[in-house]
Amino acid sequence: MDFLSGFRLSVLILFFMFLITWLGTLSQVEIGLFQSQKKYFESWIVAQPVYGPLHVPLPGGALLMAALAVNLVLGGIVRLRRTWSRAGILITHLGIALLLVAGVVKFAASSEGYMRLYEGEKSSEYVSYHEWEVTIHEDVGDGGFRQWVIPESMFVGATGAASVTVREASLPFELSLFGFVGNADVLQKGPMFETSQPVLDGYFVQPRQNDKEAEYDVAACYVTATAPGAEVSPRDGILWGAARYPLAVTVGDREFGVSLRKRRFPVPFEVELAKFTHEYHPGTMMPRVFKSDVLVRAEGSQPESMLIEMNAPLRRDGVIAFQSSWGPQNAGPGDRLFSVFTVVENPSDQWPLWSCIVIGIGLVLHFGMMLMRYIGAEMKSSATAEAAR
Amino acid sequence: MSNPTPLVLSLLAAALVGCGSSEREESLDPPSTIQAPGLRIGATSAQRFGRMGGGAEPGAKAPEAQTAFTFALPAGWKTLPAQQFRDVNLEAPGGVNAWVTLMGPGAGGALGNLNRWRSQLGLAPAAESDLAALPTETLLGQSAQRIDLASADGAQRLVAVMLFEADRSVFVRMSGSPEAVQEQLPGFATFLASLADRGAASPSVASPSAAGSAGGADAASGAADPGGAGDFRWSTPVGWVPVGGSPFKLFEYTVADGKCWVSELAGDGGGLAANVVRWCGQVGIEPMAESEIEALPRLQVLGQEAVYVRLLQDGDAPGMLGLIIPLGDRTLFVKMTGASRLLVEQSPGFESFCRSFTRKG
Incomplete structure (x- = not known):
């Protein structure tokens, strides 16, 4: 208990935090921001390469944050003597604990992606930067499709020969996914070479190194559709994140389209881009202003005209949409432009602000009380000295 | 930790779970109904993976090509629908065919191909042993082997570049009659220099005609690729490699070991004399006198009289070619820097590049 709540552990944690931050920052040069974040800051243990095959285990960011939380709660809250003179310290520690909780909530429950709209286009969903999903669509007429969604969490482990089979009562076939890779090309199999990958309809999945910019990774996997008692065609297929059309699977007299795509998140309103405006600083290509006039429509309410610009995001129903980019970058006068919003849903969005306020109050209280105590002691010693004179 | 048994059992259980069946089953949520008017089910593998040839239904409208590459189309060249093993399929004047094939690693090897x-x-x-004697050429930023073959009967010539990487092989090939192939070699060089992976910084940023539109370049000037940035369009000389724009440069090219860029500044951009004197200092030449600056040659560019500055020294000493184009409310600058010897060689290209400037629209 003494160790868990003590300063020694605090110092040890802070040392490793410094080390992990340093190593994680350096590794971004080699493996990019996303992979580095996963390896160093979202892990429990990091196997740090030292020399050749020699690796040293280090505590990962998740372990360090958990240890810090324990250390903070035990040392700064549970074991703290609860006297009025320490009220400021207690409040400050509660504020830091709230900050840590905000981080955990963001890590576990937030989602982030982008929404790209040309002028006149509208959307009520945004696309993940990194997460994938497999969708199955069946045409129901009038532009409508029945849609089944297989989230990445279900098939991320279906690498190599490992497979995951998904089913649903209203879906007339089972779909097995295997050979999932986070970044791949789909290539034609030529007569001059062999490949260890399954070749389907003349094509195969060629795994590639992850891109340093993880957003550019294009995932791929193999699928097998089976339906007891019904004819399935084709039984096997390739799904690729950059494929331009779904894999068509016919089961009996029903046709389905199976796609691998970046995960879509719905938002509880529709955004329509009315007009996009951008201006440069005179004589340069540095953007001075870029802003989007949008119409926001929520069910049962009138369309609302809003402006999204740099440092002035749209905040509504727990969704935050930032103006992040635009294009095409080589557009000429009169060309149709699109605007890109980074969309974040984070239940703990405002918690860091509140925790900073709590920490501020705690510090003001604590140092205020110390100041008062100091002034009181000074006055007292002055009075004593006066009396003694 | 006097009795380690529970820990050992826990670890064993965890290991068994971890090494368990590699076949997992999951249940999906019930379906929802969505509107997706653009969704099309029923495409062939060739259409799905962006290679329209093999397997496309007869008469089916080929969707717009989306290959793994972007490129600048040389003057007079045309794109054709992609075919099996021709991810980029091109036709050059004189019945010359050129194409790019993307394959898996190895792909038969250099000697096999x-x-x-x-x-x-x-x-x-x-x-x-003949492979070692093959010359090299830069393809997709890598050193690739170049092959130049004439057929036994002298009726055909084949020029190809092959690149083998850890996870793919790329072949670029051009063939036709020897005379026609010889004539298209500059275009082939432009095409090779412009070929880039889609998603990487590519010439399409500057070249609205890239990835497939027909040339339209200023053939008389030897330029091949119509490029442009900001409010301007121009023809890019053969062999210039597009780099892209940056906050202070509308666009930049790499020209052998030198570079050339276009920038614009508001007003007079600091003034003619001040700029020329500053440039002299940058290349280590005595500043020009006012009378010398006034006597600098002029070129007609964008309907304006532009001042042409040639700061050249001997051999590989640094030099600069500069053009200052006053446009009223702003001034356009075109500069090329590098070894003086290179700049002497590139002067005609630089001048034709400057003369090719037009306003967009």
């Missing part, structure tokens, strides 16, 4: 082409041309197989 060289001898396949040699057999197509009626030539005897080459030996492994």
